[in-house]
Amino acid sequence: MNDQERSAPPRVGVVGLGAMGLGMARSLRSAGYDVGVHDLRADVAAEFAREGGTAYATPAELASVVDVLVGVVVNSAQTEAVLFGEGGAVPRLRPGAVFVMCSTVDPARSAELADRLAESGVLYLDAPVxxxxxxxxxxxxxxxxSGPAEAYALAGPVLDAxxxxxxxxGESAGLGSKVKVVNQLLAGVHxxxxxxxxxxxxxxxxxxxALYEVITHSAGNSWMFENRMAHVLAGDYTPLxxxxxxxxxxxxxLDSARPERFPLPLAATAHQMFLQAAAAGLGGEDDSAVIKIFPGIDLPEPTEGSN
Structure with missing residues (x-):
């Protein structure tokens, strides 16, 4: 790599243009990056291309032209497919490129991904959001x-954007995911x-x-109460x-705590509540729809302009 290449901003790709990934890709463009994207929904990728990015048909095609590839898919299975499946990125990522893993996954799976990518000379940043x-x-x-210094040297400005x-x-893959697990425990319970x-x-x-007004100005308030119960007041369960x-x-x-034989009674109860909501057909609704599992309550109707 010559000095000019070394000083040029890295070429960035984003795989997964859901609610989070699309916003992240747009933020990168706003920061001046040339952003390529891939999504299984070709129309979503094409719309981003019309905004000024570039759409690619497969993760492999995108991987062949980027220095930093950001994965913002739902789970570890989708991450596996993006990297190692048919049309996957790994064979086309150059040695020294960085894969930034932003999904919520089991920390042990994150560490495994780092090891497998290292076999191809690809650097890895565990980076849930x-x-x-x-x-x-x-x-x-x-x-x-978390990840090695070499990965931060290339991808650090991308993360900042x-x-x-x-x-x-720290340097060990999985540390970021461990903190995200703790965060999601609190978020789900809240x-x-x-x-x-x-x-x-x-x-x-x-x-x-009235209840919302009082609680949001009292000691019982939380960020999740203030944010999610506003959705309930609006009667709007559009899934963010x-x-x-x-x-x-x-x-x-729960899975991450099981090998440690560590009890998580509140997380387990919250998990059962979300499972109950999903079993009732609410899985695709906003997570605030978990309130619908409670019987005998009249929830606010949608306000004008809400879905």
Whole structure:
């Protein structure tokens, strides 16, 4: 690599243009990066291309032209397919390229991915994210990352372009995912608790708007109560983060603790609540729809302009 290549910004690709990935790709473009994308929904990738990016038909085609590949898919199975499946990225990623793994996965699986990529000379950053679709679009995510210094040297500015804060937690793959597991434990429990509290108040005859106003100005408030119960008040369960996401994520939380024989009673209860909601056909709705599992409550109807 000559000096000019060394000083040029890395070429970046994003695989997965869901609620988070699309915002992250747009943030990278806003920061001045030439961004290529791939998504199984060709129309979504084509729309991003019309905004000024470049769409590629397979992860392999995208991998062949980038220095940093960011994976923002749902789970470890999809990450596996992106990297090692038919049309996967690994055979086309150049040695020294960086794969940035932003999905929520079991920390042990993250460490395995790092080892497998190292066999091809590809660097790996364990980099799950938090903040939701709105912060992704604004380039204001929190990233919980770990990996080798060489990976940060190339991909560090890319992480900064997508995030308000990038936590560097160490060199070992899986550390970022371990912190994300703890975060998702709290997020899932807080949403479930917020739904339970709001449902109790409604059942007791307290007007939902009044309850929300009081709690959001009292010691019982949480970020999740304030954010998710606003969806309930609006009667809008358009999925920004779906019930099924917390079925998955709290399942990962419980699975990661099992080998340690570590009890997680609150996480287990919250997981059962999300499972109950999914079993009732609510899996594709916003995670605040977990409130619908409670009987005998009249939830607010959709307000004008909500879906």
């Amino acid at each position: 938090s903040g939701g679709a709105v912060r992704a679009a604004a380039g204001e995510l929190t990233m919980m990352t 997508m995030s308000a804060t990038v936590y560097r937690l 949403i479930a608790a917020a739904a339970e509290a709001m449902a109790l108040g409604i059942r007791a005859g307290v007007p939902a708007e 983060s779906a019930v099924d996401i917390f079925v998955k994520d709290l399942g990962i939380v």
